[in-house]
Amino acid sequence: MVLLAPTNNLETSNYQLTFWWEMQQDALGYRLQVVSTDFSNIQKLILDTLVKKDKFTYTLDPGKYQWRVRAENGSSQTSYTTQSFIVHPSSLTNNVIQLTSPTNNFFTSSPDVKLEWLNLFGATQYRVQLDNQNFIDENNLVLNVTTTNLSFLKTLSKEGNYQFRVRGESTTENSKWSVVRNFSYDATPPVQVKLTAPLNNKTVAKPVQLTWNSITDAEKYELIVYQSDLTTLYSTSYPMLLTTNTYTFNAGDSNEVIGWKVRAIDKAGNKGSFSDLFSFTIQ
Structure with missing residues (x-):
C-alpha cells in the first residue's frame, strides 16, 4: 500500500484530517485503522473501518497517532502500511x-x-x-x-x-x-399508477411487454405478478422492484391467465396505491 496523506511524521494544527492512499486494482475495500499513540503501544483505538474508496475524513483531538491501511478482497489482503502524525492544540x-x-x-x-x-x-x-x-x-x-x-x-x-x-x-x-x-x-406518497399495456383481459403472445404510466416523483416501481387465481404470487421473483415503467414477461403456458399490478415508490420510501389489478391470457 502507498499512503499519500497525512504524510509520515506530519505535524498539524488541523483537527480534521483526510486519510488518503493509492487504490489497488483487485481490492474490494481498504481496512483503515487509527490508534494513539502507536500500534506497539496502543492507548486508544480511534478507527477500525472498511472503506470502499481511497479517502476517509475524520476529526481527532490533539495527540500522537499512527494510522495504517491494507487492501482487502473476499479471500486475501495485503500487509499493512503504517505512518505516524501529530495533531497539536489549536484555536477553535x-x-x-x-x-x-x-x-x-x-x-x-x-x-x-x-x-x-x-x-x-x-x-x-x-x-x-x-x-x-x-x-x-x-x-x-x-x-x-x-x-x-x-x-x-x-x-x-x-x-x-x-x-x-x-x-x-x-x-x-x-x-x-x-x-x-x-x-x-417528504411524507406524501406518489399517485396511483395506471397500467397501459396490455389492456385488461386481452389475449397476447409472448413475450408480453407490461407497461404503465411514468410517475414524476417515483424512484422505482413495485411489480407483482399473480397466477391464474389472481391471488397467488406467480413465483418467488415477485414482488419485483424496477427503475423503469416497463417489464418483459416471458413465462407462462398457452391459455394461462396472468394477473399483475404496480405501485410507485419515491426517494423517501413512500409507497403509492397499487394500480387496478389487470389480467391477460397467454396466446
Whole structure:
C-alpha cells in the first residue's frame, strides 16, 4: 500500500484530517485503522473501518497517532502500511465541525430527523442551525439552538427541502461552520399508477411487454405478478422492484391467465396505491 496523506511524521494544527492512499486494482475495500499513540503501544483505538474508496475524513483531538491501511478482497489482503502524525492544540477558529448524519441530499418520510456530528476539541457547546431558505435570514431560521450533545432530534412540521449546519463554541471563540448539508422531508406518497399495456383481459403472445404510466416523483416501481387465481404470487421473483415503467414477461403456458399490478415508490420510501389489478391470457 502507498499512503499519500497525512504524510509520515506530519505535524498539524488541523483537527480534521483526510486519510488518503493509492487504490489497488483487485481490492474490494481498504481496512483503515487509527490508534494513539502507536500500534506497539496502543492507548486508544480511534478507527477500525472498511472503506470502499481511497479517502476517509475524520476529526481527532490533539495527540500522537499512527494510522495504517491494507487492501482487502473476499479471500486475501495485503500487509499493512503504517505512518505516524501529530495533531497539536489549536484555536477553535481554525477548525471546523464534521457532520455525520443525515448524509447530504438524504430523503426521509419521517418528520423526526436526528442531526449528528463529531466532537470538536475545545468546544463546550454546539450551535445547530436548520433552515429551508439556505440561511438567507439568520433571524428567521427553522431551528437555532445550542446543545452540549453530539446530536439533536428535530421534529419537522412541514414537508420540504432543508439545510443544516453546526459550529463549535466556547466562552471565548467559535469554530468555522460545518459544510451545509441538504435533506428533504417528504411524507406524501406518489399517485396511483395506471397500467397501459396490455389492456385488461386481452389475449397476447409472448413475450408480453407490461407497461404503465411514468410517475414524476417515483424512484422505482413495485411489480407483482399473480397466477391464474389472481391471488397467488406467480413465483418467488415477485414482488419485483424496477427503475423503469416497463417489464418483459416471458413465462407462462398457452391459455394461462396472468394477473399483475404496480405501485410507485419515491426517494423517501413512500409507497403509492397499487394500480387496478389487470389480467391477460397467454396466446
